[in-house]
Amino acid sequence: MRKENDKMQGINVLVVGTGAVGSFYGGKLAEAGASVSAVCRSDYEYVKENGISVKSVDGDFIYRPVEVVKSVSDYSKTPDYIVVATKVLPNINVVEMIRLKVGKNTTIVLLQNGIDIEKPIQDAFPDNEIISGLAFICVFRTGMGQICHQDYGRIVIGSYPKGMTEKLKNLHKLLNNAGVQCTMDENVVSARWKKLIWNAPFNPISVIGGGINTETILNNKESLNFVKKIMAEVVALANTYGCELSDDLIDSNIEYTFSMKPYKTSMLLDYENKRPMEVEAIIGNAVRLARGIDFKVPNLEAVYAILLLLSENNV
Amino acid sequence: MRKENDKMQGINVLVVGTGAVGSFYGGKLAEAGASVSAVCRSDYEYVKENGISVKSVDGDFIYRPVEVVKSVSDYSKTPDYIVVATKVLPNINVVEMIRLKVGKNTTIVLLQNGIDIEKPIQDAFPDNEIISGLAFICVFRTGMGQICHQDYGRIVIGSYPKGMTEKLKNLHKLLNNAGVQCTMDENVVSARWKKLIWNAPFNPISVIGGGINTETILNNKESLNFVKKIMAEVVALANTYGCELSDDLIDSNIEYTFSMKPYKTSMLLDYENKRPMEVEAIIGNAVRLARGIDFKVPNLEAVYAILLLLSENNV
Numbered sequence: 001m002r003k004e005n006d007k008m009q010g011i012n013v014l015v016v017g018t019g020a021v022g023s024f025y026g027g028k029l030a031e032a033g034a035s036v037s038a039v040c041r042s043d044y045e046y047v048k049e050n051g052i053s054v055k056s057v058d059g060d061f062i063y064r065p066v067e068v069v070k071s072v073s074d075y076s077k078t079p080d081y082i083v084v085a086t087k088v089l090p091n092i093n094v095v096e097m098i099r100l101k102v103g104k105n106t107t108i109v110l111l112q113n114g115i116d117i118e119k120p121i122q123d124a125f126p127d128n129e130i131i132s133g134l135a136f137i138c139v140f141r142t143g144m145g146q147i148c149h150q151d152y153g154r155i156v157i158g159s160y161p162k163g164m165t166e167k168l169k170n171l172h173k174l175l176n177n178a179g180v181q182c183t184m185d186e187n188v189v190s191a192r193w194k195k196l197i198w199n200a201p202f203n204p205i206s207v208i209g210g211g212i213n214t215e216t217i218l219n220n221k222e223s224l225n226f227v228k229k230i231m232a233e234v235v236a237l238a239n240t241y242g243c244e245l246s247d248d249l250i251d252s253n254i255e256y257t258f259s260m261k262p263y264k265t266s267m268l269l270d271y272e273n274k275r276p277m278e279v280e281a282i283i284g285n286a287v288r289l290a291r292g293i294d295f296k297v298p299n300l301e302a303v304y305a306i307l308l309l310l311s312e313n314n315v
Numbered sequence: 316m317r318k319e320n321d322k323m324q325g326i327n328v329l330v331v332g333t334g335a336v337g338s339f340y341g342g343k344l345a346e347a348g349a350s351v352s353a354v355c356r357s358d359y360e361y362v363k364e365n366g367i368s369v370k371s372v373d374g375d376f377i378y379r380p381v382e383v384v385k386s387v388s389d390y391s392k393t394p395d396y397i398v399v400a401t402k403v404l405p406n407i408n409v410v411e412m413i414r415l416k417v418g419k420n421t422t423i424v425l426l427q428n429g430i431d432i433e434k435p436i437q438d439a440f441p442d443n444e445i446i447s448g449l450a451f452i453c454v455f456r457t458g459m460g461q462i463c464h465q466d467y468g469r470i471v472i473g474s475y476p477k478g479m480t481e482k483l484k485n486l487h488k489l490l491n492n493a494g495v496q497c498t499m500d501e502n503v504v505s506a507r508w509k510k511l512i513w514n515a516p517f518n519p520i521s522v523i524g525g526g527i528n529t530e531t532i533l534n535n536k537e538s539l540n541f542v543k544k545i546m547a548e549v550v551a552l553a554n555t556y557g558c559e560l561s562d563d564l565i566d567s568n569i570e571y572t573f574s575m576k577p578y579k580t581s582m583l584l585d586y587e588n589k590r591p592m593e594v595e596a597i598i599g600n601a602v603r604l605a606r607g608i609d610f611k612v613p614n615l616e617a618v619y620a621i622l623l624l625l626s627e628n629n630v
Contacts, residue, residue, distance in 0.1 A: 208523055209624035220627060226620035229613070298544070298613035305541035309524035312535060
């Protein structure tokens with residue numbers, strides 16, 4: 001592997017958004033031999049000195065970015081990959097954040113939640129390759145430069161809007177080299193819709209339902225029914241956008257959730273910690289896609305309205 | 316008025332549910348000269364000794380029930396009117412509560428919230444007259460035998476399911492004699508639906524939205540929209556049940572609410588004080604009426620599911 005790693009060292013990766021997800025996969029890419037640098041704000045001094053400690057079910061490791069910078073503009077190179085792992089929030093302007101270091105050959109990797117999140121990036125950088133990525137992972141920031149990887153870790157990546165490219169294959173190879181279970185999906189938009197089938201009901205209901213976990217949601221007949229209706233709206237909307245998702249995904253997502261340990265969603269953790277929730281990325285964008293074609297999604301509309309109220313009042 | 320009051324003294328009224336609403340109107344009926352008795356549970360000793368003090372915007376008064384009893388069965392007479400002013404909750408069995416004192420000529424007056432709440436009473440007492448009543452009043456219990464009447468006080472009463480009767484006219488006269496602004500409605504079911512147009516959105520959203528008042532709900536574009544959609548479902552459902560409500564009621568209810576002082580709904584006050592909410596009376600019954608005829612009310616269904624979750628977890 002030494003030789004392969006040496007070759008990988010020519011690959012420059014800049015990770016923007018050094019929360020748990022960005023740090024975990026940034027660390028993995030470094031492990032695979034890429035030259036990974038990190039934009040850190042609050043943890044800057046600490047990370048520059050100590051790196052980021054990752055306590056992981058798969059084995060602890062310390063991730064030392066090649067460069068630790070306070071903002072993208074301080075990075076000394078033009079990256080081959082710029083990995084965006086920030087939350088998707090109205091007040092985070094990713095385009096402006098990364099613009100200065102998006103070179104002609106820079107591939108923008110979006111490792112973020114939600115649906116239709118690639119659009120503003122594509123509009124701003126129409127000539128750059130975009131890779132859209134979905135992380136299925138339980139990982140938390142536990143303190144300054146400290147990450148805890150509790151479970152899972154699978155990642156799905158795909159060229160946006162679709163297809164297969166060299167840059168995608170290389171990223172896939174890097175991640176696999178680091179032991180990450182990474183899958184390439186030629187239709188990553190469809191993969192996002194599939195993930196939304198779960199996220200669209202469980203994230204909002206966990207918050208709206210009064211701070212409850214997946215088990216509590218499933219054990220109430222009415223709310224289980226509500227979950228299914230939201231899922232059905234997501235499937236129908238995705239199909240209207242040409243994704244051909246099967247209705248079977250509703251039952252399989254429910255069964256899967258029954259089999260999971262009781263789980264607090266990321267949206268609920270954000271709400272409880274008075275951090276902004278990804279309402280627009282997960283629900284608002286879907287609602288707007290539906291409104292745009294006059295497609296009725298009353299259950300999504302309902303949770304959207306309520307989440308906006310809760311967001312406003314959770315400061 | 317003395318003579319009239321003397322005549323009224325022949326009228327025996329038993330009030331069941333001596334919360335704020337029951338105490339206020341019980342007191343008014345007593346003021347009008349009826350022989351009003353009260354079933355008290357927690358306040359029994361205090362009320363027997365001191366009566367109920369009503370601090371009212373329209374003038375304070377003390378209401379001394381003729382008999383204060385711990386349960387309906389302890390009442391010495393058979394009432395002309397048995398006024399039920401309990402909350403409508405799954406664990407309150409009104410039928411069993413009043414059965415022993417419902418005589419052949421006893422009129423059952425339901426002074427309660429919600430829609431379709433008369434059905435179980437009618438089924439249990441098919442030969443008794445039922446008067447359904449809606450109180451538009453801000454009144455709270457502030458302590459043992461203490462009531463505070465803050466605003467409003469209007470009441471609409473009607474023979475259930477419809478029509479005009481002597482007993483209804485007498486009750487109307489009594490209440491008016493006591494200065495209560497009382498209206499008779501020949502179609503009280505329709506009046507209940509009209510009240511539901513307001514209650515169905517504002518009560519749930521005030522709770523689900525994180526403990527917010529009417530002003531906060533109106534000031535968020537998405538939640539205002541959500542309010543309107545729930546109102547539209549109530550109007551459409553009512554019309555399906557033959558009530559002929561106009562869509563104009565949606566705008567007039569919204570305008571009315573804009574004109575009100577910011578207001579915490581009764582459901583929110585219940586939620587905040589960890590008292591059971593009238594989810595079934597206000598939302599569940601409407602949802603079941605819709606389901607029964609396969610009429611789609613997705614927004615009502617959504618708030619119903621969430622309220623059940625919140626109820627379960629608010630103990």
